[in-house]
Amino acid sequence: MVQLHADSLACQRGGRTVFTDVNFTLSSGQLLELRGPNGAGKSSLLRLIAGLGEAISGQITLAGGNGDLSIGQQAHYAAHQEAIKAPLTVAENLKFWGDFLGGGDMAAALAAFDLGALADYPAALLSAGQKRRLSLARLALVPRLLWLLDEPTVGLDANSLDRLTRLLRGHLSGGGLAVVATHAPLDLTADATLVLGTAR
Numbered sequence: 001m002v003q004l005h006a007d008s009l010a011c012q013r014g015g016r017t018v019f020t021d022v023n024f025t026l027s028s029g030q031l032l033e034l035r036g037p038n039g040a041g042k043s044s045l046l047r048l049i050a051g052l053g054e055a056i057s058g059q060i061t062l063a064g065g066n067g068d069l070s071i072g073q074q075a076h077y078a079a080h081q082e083a084i085k086a087p088l089t090v091a092e093n094l095k096f097w098g099d100f101l102g103g104g105d106m107a108a109a110l111a112a113f114d115l116g117a118l119a120d121y122p123a124a125l126l127s128a129g130q131k132r133r134l135s136l137a138r139l140a141l142v143p144r145l146l147w148l149l150d151e152p153t154v155g156l157d158a159n160s161l162d163r164l165t166r167l168l169r170g171h172l173s174g175g176g177l178a179v180v181a182t183h184a185p186l187d188l189t190a191d192a193t194l195v196l197g198t199a200r
């Protein structure tokens with residue numbers, strides 16, 4: 001059993017307190033939904049979990065994972081900004097990520113968001129939703145224990161939303177964990193919902 005624990009986390013950005021006393025425990029197969037208004041700290045919390053920022057107090061630990069790797073090394077972090085190299089094609093982008101993350105199932109990644117017909121298309125020319133699909137295809141490219149998704153539904157059409165939901169379901173039923181910040185309700189029952197702050 002893998003467990004992600006947040007214990008009395010507090011976060012500051014730009015010298016201002018964003019949140020304090022955030023606590024949760026997430027176990028294998030569970031989804032934590034992060035809710036809250038703009039500026040409440042959802043992205044900041046995901047960054048902290050991914051190891052891209054430091055909490056001013058408190059701790060995040062992953063028990064039962066690979067003790068030789070950091071939490072970030074065991075996670076897929078899909079931020080607001082698409083992780084795409086514009087001069088490369090769709091397939092080349094996935095190859096880049098496969099090389100970077102170690103391995104990669106190109107066919108599965110292309111299939112996950114129906115990108116096969118766009119494989120040789122330059123990423124620079126993709127629509128916003130297509131870019132989001134390419135960015136999220138990483139999830140199917142390389143297995144990672146923990147998915148940290150920042151508003152993953154933005155820009156997706158109904159078919160792609162459905163694909164994302166199925167991908168998430170498969171990840172969770174395989175024992176994975178997911179923390180998803182979203183303003184739109186997911187078509188998945190979250191095991192827990194954490195509502196942050198009141199910042200605007």
Ligand SMILES: Nc1ncnc2c1ncn2[C@@H]1O[C@H](COP(=O)(O)OP(=O)(O)OP(=O)(O)O)[C@@H](O)[C@H]1O
Pocket residue numbers: 013014018036037038039040041042043044045199
């Ligand atoms: N790079 C930064 N430097 C300083 N402050 C920042 C930075 N990024 C975000 N902040 C501040 O941190 C606070 C939390 O921002 P964050 O992006 O985590 O909120 P959020 O809940 O994800 O918001 P949204 O729903 O708009 O995406 C905001 O007040 C924001 O102004």
